[in-house]
Amino acid sequence: MRLEQTIAALRFDPLLPDFVLVALAVLAVAVVGFGLWRRARGVLWRAALFALLLGWLANPRLVQETRETLPDIGLLVIDESASMRIGDRAKLAEQAREAIEARAGRLPELELRTVVVPEAGSNGTRLFEGMQRALSEIPRDRLAGVVAVTDGQAHDIPADPPFDAPLHVLVTSAGEQTDRRLRVIEAPGFGLVGRSVELRVIIEDLGADRPSGAARLTVRRDGEPPQVTSVPVGREHRIEVPIARAGPTVVEMEAEARDGEVSPLNNRQVVTINGVRDRLRVLLVSGEPHQGERTWRRLLKADASVDLVHFTILRPPEKDDLTPLNELALIPFPVRELFQVKLREFDLIVFDRFQNRGILPPAYMRNIAEYVRGGGALLMSVGPDFVGAGSLALTPLGQVLPARPAGSIAEHRFRPLITDLGQRHPVTAELPGWKDGADPEWGHWYRSIDTSSVQGMPLMSDDRGAPLLLLERVDQGRVALFLSDQIWLWSRDHDGGGPHAELLRRIAHWLMKEPELEEEDLTARVEAGRLTVERRSLEAAPPPEVTITDPDGNTTRVQLAPAGGGRSTATLPAETPGVWQATDGTRTAFAAAGAANPPEVADLRATATLLEPMARATGGSVRFLQPGGVPDLRRTEPDRDAAGGSWIGLRRNRDHLVTGVAALPLLPPWLALPLLLGVAVVAWRREGR
Amino acid sequence: MRNGGIVLFDTRSAGSGEAFSPGSDAALRRVAAELTIPPLAPVPADHVLGRAFYLLSEFPGRYAGGQVWVARDQDRANDSISPVIIGGHDWAAAWAVDAQGRNPFATIPGGQRQRTLAYRFGVNLVMYALTGNYKGDQVHVPAILERLGN
Numbered sequence: 001m002r003l004e005q006t007i008a009a010l011r012f013d014p015l016l017p018d019f020v021l022v023a024l025a026v027l028a029v030a031v032v033g034f035g036l037w038r039r040a041r042g043v044l045w046r047a048a049l050f051a052l053l054l055g056w057l058a059n060p061r062l063v064q065e066t067r068e069t070l071p072d073i074g075l076l077v078i079d080e081s082a083s084m085r086i087g088d089r090a091k092l093a094e095q096a097r098e099a100i101e102a103r104a105g106r107l108p109e110l111e112l113r114t115v116v117v118p119e120a121g122s123n124g125t126r127l128f129e130g131m132q133r134a135l136s137e138i139p140r141d142r143l144a145g146v147v148a149v150t151d152g153q154a155h156d157i158p159a160d161p162p163f164d165a166p167l168h169v170l171v172t173s174a175g176e177q178t179d180r181r182l183r184v185i186e187a188p189g190f191g192l193v194g195r196s197v198e199l200r201v202i203i204e205d206l207g208a209d210r211p212s213g214a215a216r217l218t219v220r221r222d223g224e225p226p227q228v229t230s231v232p233v234g235r236e237h238r239i240e241v242p243i244a245r246a247g248p249t250v251v252e253m254e255a256e257a258r259d260g261e262v263s264p265l266n267n268r269q270v271v272t273i274n275g276v277r278d279r280l281r282v283l284l285v286s287g288e289p290h291q292g293e294r295t296w297r298r299l300l301k302a303d304a305s306v307d308l309v310h311f312t313i314l315r316p317p318e319k320d321d322l323t324p325l326n327e328l329a330l331i332p333f334p335v336r337e338l339f340q341v342k343l344r345e346f347d348l349i350v351f352d353r354f355q356n357r358g359i360l361p362p363a364y365m366r367n368i369a370e371y372v373r374g375g376g377a378l379l380m381s382v383g384p385d386f387v388g389a390g391s392l393a394l395t396p397l398g399q400v401l402p403a404r405p406a407g408s409i410a411e412h413r414f415r416p417l418i419t420d421l422g423q424r425h426p427v428t429a430e431l432p433g434w435k436d437g438a439d440p441e442w443g444h445w446y447r448s449i450d451t452s453s454v455q456g457m458p459l460m461s462d463d464r465g466a467p468l469l470l471l472e473r474v475d476q477g478r479v480a481l482f483l484s485d486q487i488w489l490w491s492r493d494h495d496g497g498g499p500h501a502e503l504l505r506r507i508a509h510w511l512m513k514e515p516e517l518e519e520e521d522l523t524a525r526v527e528a529g530r531l532t533v534e535r536r537s538l539e540a541a542p543p544p545e546v547t548i549t550d551p552d553g554n555t556t557r558v559q560l561a562p563a564g565g566g567r568s569t570a571t572l573p574a575e576t577p578g579v580w581q582a583t584d585g586t587r588t589a590f591a592a593a594g595a596a597n598p599p600e601v602a603d604l605r606a607t608a609t610l611l612e613p614m615a616r617a618t619g620g621s622v623r624f625l626q627p628g629g630v631p632d633l634r635r636t637e638p639d640r641d642a643a644g645g646s647w648i649g650l651r652r653n654r655d656h657l658v659t660g661v662a663a664l665p666l667l668p669p670w671l672a673l674p675l676l677l678g679v680a681v682v683a684w685r686r687e688g689r
Numbered sequence: 690m691r692n693g694g695i696v697l698f699d700t701r702s703a704g705s706g707e708a709f710s711p712g713s714d715a716a717l718r719r720v721a722a723e724l725t726i727p728p729l730a731p732v733p734a735d736h737v738l739g740r741a742f743y744l745l746s747e748f749p750g751r752y753a754g755g756q757v758w759v760a761r762d763q764d765r766a767n768d769s770i771s772p773v774i775i776g777g778h779d780w781a782a783a784w785a786v787d788a789q790g791r792n793p794f795a796t797i798p799g800g801q802r803q804r805t806l807a808y809r810f811g812v813n814l815v816m817y818a819l820t821g822n823y824k825g826d827q828v829h830v831p832a833i834l835e836r837l838g839n
Contacts, residue, residue: 140834145735273829279836281837289815289816289819289820290819291819292825293819293820293821294693294768294770294818294819294820294821295693297820297822297823298693298767298768298769298821300767300770301765301766301769301822302765302766302767303767304765307836307837308826309830309833310823310826312820312823314742314816314820315742323743326744327743327744327809328742328743328744329740329741329742329743329744329824330742331827333827333830334830334831334834337834338834342834342837345837346837491692491693492694493692496730497692603767679703
């Protein structure tokens with residue numbers, strides 16, 4: 001800070017009102033003009049007298065200011081967003097910061113303020129936002145210039161310079177860089193099971209002189225063997241992804257690295273597509289009407305997304321009471337269409353106490369067995385119909401059933417129990433009402449069907465240990481056999497009721513291969529920066545360790561902790577975007593972690609191109625920190641170049657604060673009076689000669 | 690009723706039986722006050738009750754004529770089943786058979802046809818209780834099959 005005194009201005013403080021002065025001036029001019037016309041003597045002295053008089057009345061003063069000059073302020077902006085972590089950018093930035101702060105400290109009348117632009121979540125680099133915040137505390141008249149140390153990737157560059165001072169950009173690299181990226185143009189979040197969805201992607205070479213040629217694109221879907229295709233750079237590529245099952249399908253795509261590109265971080269993209277079922281098509285085939293029938297109907301009809309085709313036999317062909325047909329409401333069913341032509345369109349077939357009294361020919365039964373083997377879902381709930389001549393076990397369908405009737409019906413009061421296996425199976429694990437080691441909180445049943453040659457997984461049993469619910473996989477398909485027809489007692493709140501809806505829902509979903517009910521499964525998901533690995537297994541052995549591979553290829557081993565119901569879980573932090581992989585030796589699960597800040601990884605080049613126009617517009621400069629190193633700092637005059645070969649300039653603003661003002665009268669009365677009198681006397685004498 | 694059950698109220702006072710059971714409407718009102726009775730409407734012509742097994746256009750019991758009432762709105766969660774059926778035809782009397790195999794109550798106005806129809810109503814009622822809206826659904830089967838083709 002320095003004090004100095006300056007003559008700042010000439011000021012008039014008239015002693016009379018302006019109009020009086022003007023009137024006097026007009027009068028004087030008229031009198032002098034008249035004198036000139038008449039060539040009167042001494043008219044010039046008289047004019048001088050008038051001028052002096054008017055001048056005195058106008059009271060001129062010199063204003064003298066006492067000024068305090070203020071130091072200029074330079075702003076140093078350091079970019080510390082995520083993209084600055086690539087390569088040695090952060091190191092270069094730190095060096096630049098130290099050098100500039102040291103050099104600015106040596107310059108007189110310069111105050112350097114440093115502001116850091118932090119990683120800002122999902123908005124990219126908010127370089128100018130950070131700058132503006134700092135500028136709001138700096139008087140604009142004192143701003144000498146802005147020096148930004150950044151990789152050049154700013155996502156909030158305004159159209160016009162937000163300040164009037166040179167902007168110097170120091171880019172943390174040795175020249176323009178190139179970056180190959182894989183960009184997803186369009187990826188549907190959902191896909192119908194059984195159909196394909198199309199991903200549109202493009203490989204782009206940013207910063208390359210002439211992007212051309214082809215690059216290998218590797219596509220992995222849910223851990224299947226990778227598919228490698230050659231894709232032209234810079235042109236849209238379409239990828240067909242078949243949706244095989246409900247639930248998330250993780251697709252990982254990776255473009256091969258380009259020689260010399262700055263980072264392969266954005267060569268990889270992960271897309272999660274949720275497989276959803278279209279309307280669920282269920283074929284319910286029930287036997288003669290009984291109390292349980294409406295339990296199924298209530299369950300299936302209550303869900304608006306279920307298309308239910310219900311087929312039942314109200315009157316078997318051998319019963320005829322001679323009622324005229326026009327008084328009966330019996331409609332022939334499109335049997336051939338259902339059991340032959342459109343059978344495979346159903347997602348689930350339910351047989352409820354159906355006995356085949358010659359109604360469906362064996363060919364249709366064979367169709368159903370084939371439907372199951374080919375990947376279909378069959379749920380059978382059997383009662384006394386299963387024992388006897390009409391039993392479905394005796395039809396070709398019997399080959400896909402997990403048990404055969406022993407020929408007897410057990411009628412006794414019992415509470416359905418969940419077997420040890422069932423307690424680990426997702427279909428029956430933690431069923432509402434189940435109490436480990438105590439009587440379950442659900443009602444009694446009174447009938448079960450004895451079986452022989454049991455296969456598959458017994459999940460429920462009666463009190464004697466006889467199986468009540470059997471699940472089995474048959475080739476591609478799945479079968480569930482309920483060896484009692486009394487689950488409807490639960491639905492009618494008999495004896496307290498039971499979780500019939502939940503149980504039947506889970507059975508149906510397991511049959512339709514919903515991933516969440518797989519009994520042997522390993523899943524992984526990333527939520528809020530944490531990776532959760534969950535393993536389900538029917539084995540009672542303690543859970544194994546899983547190997548986690550992060551997107552960069554580093555592996556860690558994690559011990560899973562038992563979580564009940566056959567599940568075991570582990571969670572760990574997962575900050576790195578990309579595909580996380582977990583494997584327990586037999587199964588592998590993938591989880592997609594989205595980039596925390598997508599704009600940051602969209603373009604990883606360090607570049608001068610983005611900020612160059614802005615820097616030029618302010619009279620500043622853009623330069624790379626390598627190989628030249630940190631440029632010198634100089635002070636420059638406002639109308640001169642603000643940057644040179646090896647230096648950048650900060651403008652000298654000469655801003656000041658006025659601390660005192662003194663007015664100096666130019667015609668003080670002690671001077672004005674003798675002058676006026678002298679000139680008047682001279683004029684009078686000239687006139688009088 | 691909440692779990693899918695159906696209650697049949699018979700006031701034995703409909704149509705030709707109007708004079709035989711004084712006060713039954715008041716009794717019904719007293720009983721029903723304790724229950725959650727949905728809004729009611731006369732049985733529409735296309736109601737499943739009229740075609741659950743036999744095709745019926747009226748539901749006579751011991752008495753003929755009069756109105757049968759069911760829930761007005763279709764509750765999809767309950768398979769569109771009416772939890773109450775209210776009539777006054779004294780159906781049980783029409784169905785009754787004594788030890789000698791005779792019908793102890795004469796139908797009014799009478800005739801074997803009326804008794805047959807009363808039995809048919811009984812069969813339909815049981816079918817309705819067991820199979821629910823099954824017959825109502827059959828109308829939609831062709832449309833669903835059509836959709837399956839795609």
